[in-house]
Amino acid sequence: MESYEDDIEKGNFDPIRRWLRLKxxxxxxxxxxxxxLQNSLNEDYDPDYFIAYLGAKCLIHNLSPLVQNEYNCTSKILLYCLE
Incomplete structure (x- = not known):
């Protein structure tokens, strides 16, 4: 899975599908x-990945601080659900 970004750029999703099926x-x-997650990725759940994703999404879509705050609330709810 080291070159997954290259595969995505090329439209080749087979390695990702194989990894998802296997893991x-x-x-x-x-x-x-x-x-x-622990068994598949050999690491504990890390909410920073999801928070970074939401932050990038806010930047990409140029969302207002109010909407960004709603995303932060949503991430806290999702984190609570995963506990």
Missing amino acids: IHQYGSTYAPKVL
Whole structure:
């Protein structure tokens, strides 16, 4: 999965699909989300990834601070649900 960005740029999603099937999809709801992440990525759940994604989305769409605040609230709700 090291060159996934190159694959995406080329429109080649097969390596990503194979990785998802091997590490995520085959387990369905066998594991809780946190356990699945630990088993698949060898790291604990890190909300910074999601927060960075939301921050980038706000910048890309030039959203107002009010809307950005709503995104922050949404991320806190999602983090609570994953606990």
